[in-house]
Amino acid sequence: MADGALANVKHIVLVLSGKGGVGKSTVTTELALSLVEQGKRVGVLDVDLTGPSVPRMFGVDGAQVHQASTGWVPVYTDETKRLGIMSIGFLLQNKDDAVVWRGPKKNAMIRQFLQDVAWGDLDYLLIDTPPGTSDEHISVAEYLKEYNPDGAVIVTTPQAVSLADVRKELNFCRKVKIPILGVVENMSGFVCPHCAECSDIFSKGGGEAMATEFNVDFLGRVPIDPGLTTLIEADGGSFVDRFTQSALYPIFKKITAKVVANCGDEVIES
Amino acid sequence: MASDKPEDAPEHCPGTESELAGKADSCAGCPNQAICASTPKVVDPAIPLINERMANVKHKILVLSGKGGVGKSTFTTNLSFALSLDESVQVGVMDVDVCGPSLPRMTGLDGEQIHQSNTGWSPVYVSDNVAVMSVGFMLQNPDDAVIWRGPKKNGIIKQFLKDVDWGELDYLVVDTPPGTSDEHLSVVQYLKESGIDGAVIITTPQEMSLQDVRKEINFCRKVKIPIIGVVENMSGFVCPKCTKESAIFAPSTGGAKKMAEEMKVPFLGAIPLDPRIGKSCDYGESFLDQYPDSPAHAAYMRVIDQIKAYVA
Numbered sequence: 001m002a003d004g005a006l007a008n009v010k011h012i013v014l015v016l017s018g019k020g021g022v023g024k025s026t027v028t029t030e031l032a033l034s035l036v037e038q039g040k041r042v043g044v045l046d047v048d049l050t051g052p053s054v055p056r057m058f059g060v061d062g063a064q065v066h067q068a069s070t071g072w073v074p075v076y077t078d079e080t081k082r083l084g085i086m087s088i089g090f091l092l093q094n095k096d097d098a099v100v101w102r103g104p105k106k107n108a109m110i111r112q113f114l115q116d117v118a119w120g121d122l123d124y125l126l127i128d129t130p131p132g133t134s135d136e137h138i139s140v141a142e143y144l145k146e147y148n149p150d151g152a153v154i155v156t157t158p159q160a161v162s163l164a165d166v167r168k169e170l171n172f173c174r175k176v177k178i179p180i181l182g183v184v185e186n187m188s189g190f191v192c193p194h195c196a197e198c199s200d201i202f203s204k205g206g207g208e209a210m211a212t213e214f215n216v217d218f219l220g221r222v223p224i225d226p227g228l229t230t231l232i233e234a235d236g237g238s239f240v241d242r243f244t245q246s247a248l249y250p251i252f253k254k255i256t257a258k259v260v261a262n263c264g265d266e267v268i269e270s
Numbered sequence: 271m272a273s274d275k276p277e278d279a280p281e282h283c284p285g286t287e288s289e290l291a292g293k294a295d296s297c298a299g300c301p302n303q304a305i306c307a308s309t310p311k312v313v314d315p316a317i318p319l320i321n322e323r324m325a326n327v328k329h330k331i332l333v334l335s336g337k338g339g340v341g342k343s344t345f346t347t348n349l350s351f352a353l354s355l356d357e358s359v360q361v362g363v364m365d366v367d368v369c370g371p372s373l374p375r376m377t378g379l380d381g382e383q384i385h386q387s388n389t390g391w392s393p394v395y396v397s398d399n400v401a402v403m404s405v406g407f408m409l410q411n412p413d414d415a416v417i418w419r420g421p422k423k424n425g426i427i428k429q430f431l432k433d434v435d436w437g438e439l440d441y442l443v444v445d446t447p448p449g450t451s452d453e454h455l456s457v458v459q460y461l462k463e464s465g466i467d468g469a470v471i472i473t474t475p476q477e478m479s480l481q482d483v484r485k486e487i488n489f490c491r492k493v494k495i496p497i498i499g500v501v502e503n504m505s506g507f508v509c510p511k512c513t514k515e516s517a518i519f520a521p522s523t524g525g526a527k528k529m530a531e532e533m534k535v536p537f538l539g540a541i542p543l544d545p546r547i548g549k550s551c552d553y554g555e556s557f558l559d560q561y562p563d564s565p566a567h568a569a570y571m572r573v574i575d576q577i578k579a580y581v582a
Contacts, residue, residue, distance in 0.1 A: 018370050018415075020448045021339010025478075050449035051336050051482040095481065098336075098450045098489035103420025106451070131338045131448060132369035133415045134423065160552035161343075164412065165370040172415040195512035201545045203552065229476045229520040 009122040012149040018165030020131035023186040025053035028128040033243045034256035040123035046087035048130035055089040065090045071118035103135035133172040141176040150263040151179035157187045158206040181262045182217035190224040220255040320431045324464035327439040329581045332469040336482030338448035341503040343372040346445040362439045365404035367447035374406035378554025390435035420452035450489040468498035475521035499536035502526035507543040539573040
């Protein structure tokens with residue numbers, strides 16, 4: 001039975017990691033933008049309540065959420081309305097206010113986000129999560145059960161300390177029966193812009209080895225791009241416009257193609 | 271937003287845990303007034319036990335960040351090792367990151383188990399004067415996910431404070447997960463009476479981190495934890511081949527130093543990215559011992575000296 005706000009969402013993809021700071025929000029953003037480039041209608045739901053990064057990623061920090069008769073209206077990145085965002089970041093009076101909530105209140109907010117946002121017709125809903133395997137993750141898994149999410153993209157950095165946490169996340173997915181669409185190894189190698197020497201700052205290859213070990217797809221390796229921060233945070237224009245010019249775009253095109261294929265959707269060659 | 275004011279409480283609600291709950295002037299008209307006034311205020315029996323254990327701890331330092339992956343656990347490990355260089359100083363390290371306990375691996379104690387004795391749980395000793403406690407030591411299989419909601423996480427944190435026989439400690443360093451949620455509230459609540467010396471807040475230079483860290487600073491102010499200062503981690507990378515510096519996490523809004531000035535908190539220093547730091551963590555080795563010539567080493571020691579001076 002698929003009723004309610006998510007009834008017209010074709011594919012639901014979670015972006016997870018056991019580890020903090022590996023680039024979940026960044027990968028969610030890059031996936032969303034790649035999907036939009038392919039002509040898909042995309043929604044991004046940010047359930048990281050204490051550290052909501054998604055609004056800033058899309059250059060819509062400070063936007064307000066409106067209510068319509070059908071529910072909360074997501075914040076759209078432009079007039080075409082092909083990319084809608086929802087985050088607690090939009091609901092804070094002052095964006096430096098800490099959201100100091102225990103589990104039950106977080107769960108209630110997540111339920112509202114899943115039930116009360118008027119997403120409309122979407123090809124993909126991407127759900128960005130905080131690190132860990134706690135209230136937010138348990139709640140999302142529970143509330144999404146009836147909608148049969150396509151699965152989870154797992155993000156890691158290559159080093160052992162990250163992999164240790166991400167293996168737990170893979171086991172979490174197995175336990176709550178969320179299919180694993182694949183693993184992205186982020187921050188994998190840094191090419192010095194001065195001399196082109198590649199340094200493995202956070203080691204290399206661990207993500208791929210772990211994907212093989214867990215018998216899940218390896219979606220790709222994303223190097224550290226020092227221009228990424230500037231691309232996201234520069235004044236004028238937006239990441240949305242600049243992303244297709246970035247060095248990471250071809251890499252994400254391939255990753256997105258694999259995710260789309262694993263969701264049983266058609267890959268559009270552009 | 272305080273944790274014990276209900277959704278429908280009036281503006282000046284004293285809080286459901288307060289002695290004035292239900293009895294203050296501002297309670298008039300609140301739908302919860304009768305409940306608050308009639309519920310007896312029960313003191314958590316664990317608190318006196320926690321106070322007893324903590325009476326043997328001279329200084330308690332929290333390592334916080336709003337943001338994940340900025341290097342809290344790495345910093346905690348290096349801080350603890352540095353504090354313990356004086357062999358007469360006893361250091362306890364408590365890992366309250368229940369879902370992602372990194373400290374066992376970083377301190378080279380992967381696979382160790384904790385033991386029970388008649389005085390409580392024994393923490394695991396890295397060396398004679400550094401002891402670690404983490405959920406990581408309690409897992410059957412290190413890949414097992416700890417899928418716990420808030421109340422269960424709070425329970426283990428309470429046990430870490432109440433049941434672990436730390437002995438006499440000069441420092442208890444507490445590593446936390448990212449965010450401002452159950453774990454943070456619980457640590458603050460349980461240590462309210464015995465007191466926290468202060469918090470060290472870790473960030474990386476880019477605005478994406480700073481925006482979460484400002485929230486963490488406001489959290490500390492709200493729950494009245496003194497802020498020892500902010501550390502900017504991963505601050506620039508020096509290429510091992512050409513030795514030119516690149517900003518991997520560009521400080522597009524002025525970095526942590528500017529944020530610290532704006533938020534009026536001390537800036538303790540910047541630590542550069544050295545790939546050997548991550549490798550040391552992966553192998554459970556002490557970066558400070560292995561690589562004394564690294565610029566990161568000097569940066570660490572400058573920050574740590576300020577922390578020692580603050581708590582002294």
